[in-house]
Amino acid sequence: MHRTFVRCRRLFTGLEDAARADQTLVVEDGLFTHVGPTAAAPTPVEGDRMLDAGDNLVLPGLVDAHTHIVFGNARGEEDIDFWGTPEFRALRGLFFAQRVLAAGYTSIVVPGDAGNCSISVRDAINAGLFTGPRIAASSNVIANRHSLNDWFPEHVGTPDYVTGRLCTTPTAQIEEVRRQAKAGVDVIKIAMDGAHFREDGTHIAAFTQEEIGAMVAEAHRLGKKVVTHAYGKEAVLYAARAGVDVINHAFFADDECIDAMLKSGSHVSPTLTFLRNNVEFGQGHEPTAGSGYQAMQRRVIEVAKRTLTRMRQAGVPFMTGSDSGFAVTPYGEWHAREIEILVDWLGFTPAQALRAATSVSARAMPRGGTLGAIDPGRRADFIFVAGDPLADVGVLQRPGSVTAVHIGGVPVAVEARRYDPYKVTHLSSLKWTDVYTRDRAIELGLWQTGAP
Ligand SMILES: [Zn+2]
Known part of the structure; x- marks a missing residue:
């Protein structure tokens, strides 16, 4: 078995804060077998592959x-759930998973997807049929009345092909956990709250402490x-007490929640990129601007900055x-924006944020301890980055900054294929985003007849 030697002028292992200078990695059979100073590296033999990271x-x-x-x-929940067959969504998901890989993300955790789509994409990649990232697959989001993913009116419910799975009794909840485990998920996603509030605006949990405890x-x-x-x-609080592995968002957590998370060892994944992009990119003509959604998210961000800084x-x-x-x-496109948010908003150093994005986030993957770091015995997933993200994590978002991606020691090439979003993504029957009353037509200068 030939080995690959990687000369690194600068190396960030994912386990330490400082970059190491003049290191050599040896990769054998998909694993790092040696990481150390170049001066003390093993001697290459005939047939070993030599790779120089240069200034990266x-x-x-x-x-x-x-x-x-x-x-x-x-563009909305209907796009996610109604348009496109499960089979098409799985094929499209494979294509998009490759785009994520090309951005330097060698592992993805999928917190909820319809049916067996992400399981199938994962299996096709793991079988060697396609190039792709490692995937922690999931199935439907276990939802209850008032939680996320029970979007549609009661008469629609959650048919098989949608992302949510309404489980309103403890028996149904346990059965759904078992169904998903048999289907081969890596992670179970539970929507603990969503759209139900008290008069004072606080969120009401969609499951009781006993229900989440039993599911976990x-x-x-x-x-x-x-x-x-x-x-x-x-x-x-309920999720932490139940021992949930990763709590997403947690924007309105308090000190009692933080204590419970520390006790249970729960991780937090803020996922603020979604909110930041909404408020910074969502233009005036978007429905989110008119409905107050953007304004609400702006307020949530301000609370989240304080809560999550305390959590850190x-x-x-x-x-x-x-x-x-x-x-x-x-x-x-924006995966690395979350790293920048940890630095800009929550007081992380770039190195701490990069550790969060590597060795810490890897813990959510199956056999996560074998991923997320450049360390002997771990899988040889590594990237080359032009520029210095340890000084400015923003460089990771610059087009072209990720100059090479290796997964299991194998270089990955993903073709930058153009596609027609109207055939791939914009499948809905939406035809108008405005209502053309006579007043509106006058306001827009489109119609004069009858103007007062
Ligand atoms: Zn999500």
């Missing part, structure tokens, strides 16, 4: 702890990790996720 910084492959690979850059215990018994959507204090100071471990798969977070 060498980093572990990045991990996105929150990417929905079958959402298809959706069963998922863990079956060897599956659990991730939750949880904005409100109550949802975060208390020692809760952070993961990085982008919520890619929406029109405002398209695949392959």
Whole structure:
């Protein structure tokens, strides 16, 4: 078996804060077998492959702890759930997973997707049929009345092909955990709150402490990790007490929640990229501007900055996720923005944020301890980055800054294929975003007859 020697002028292992100078990595059979100073490296023999990273910084492959690979850059929940067959969504998901890989993300955690789509994409990649990132697959988001993913009116419910799975009794909840475990998920996603509020505006959890406790215990018994959507204090507290592995968002958590998270070892994945992109990119003509959604998100961000800074100071471990798969977070584009948010908004140093995006986020992957770091015995997923993200993490978002991606020691080439979004993503029957009353037509200068 031939080895690959990688000469690194500068190396960030994902386990330490400082970059190391003049290191050599040896990769054998998909694993790092040696990491150390070039002066003390093993001697290459005939047939070994030599790779020089040049001026690039060498980093572990990045991990996105929150990417929905079958959402298809959706413009709304109907895009996600109604348009496109499950089979088409899986094929499209594979294509988009490759775009994520090309951005330097060698591992993706999928916190909820329809049916067996992400499981199938993962299996096709793992079988060697296609190039792609490592995927922690999931199935439907376990939802309850009032939680995220129970979007549609009661008469629609959650048919099989949608992302949510309404489970309104403890028996149904446990059965869904078992169904997903048998289907082969890596993670179970539970929507702990969403759209139900008290008069004072605080979120009401969609499951009781007993319900989430029983689901998490069963998922863990079956060897599956659990991730939750949880904005409100109550949802975060219940999730932490139940031992949920990754709590997404947690924007309205308080000190009691933080204590419970520290006790249970729960991680937080803020996934603020989605909100930041909404408020910074969503233009005036978007429905989100008129409905007050953007204004609400702006307020949530201000609370989140304070909550999550306290969480960092208390020692809760952070993961990085982008919520890619929406029109405002398209695949392959903004994944590294979450790293920048940890630095800009939550007081992380660049090195701490990069550790969150590598060795810490890898913990949400199956056999996560074998990923996320450049260290002997771990899988040889690594990238070359032009520029110095340890000084400015923003360079990771610059087009072309990721100059090479290796997964299991194998260089990855993803063709930059153009596609027609109207055939791939914009499948809905939406035809107008405005209502053309006579008043509106006059206002727009489109019609004069009858003007007063
Ligand atoms: Zn999400």
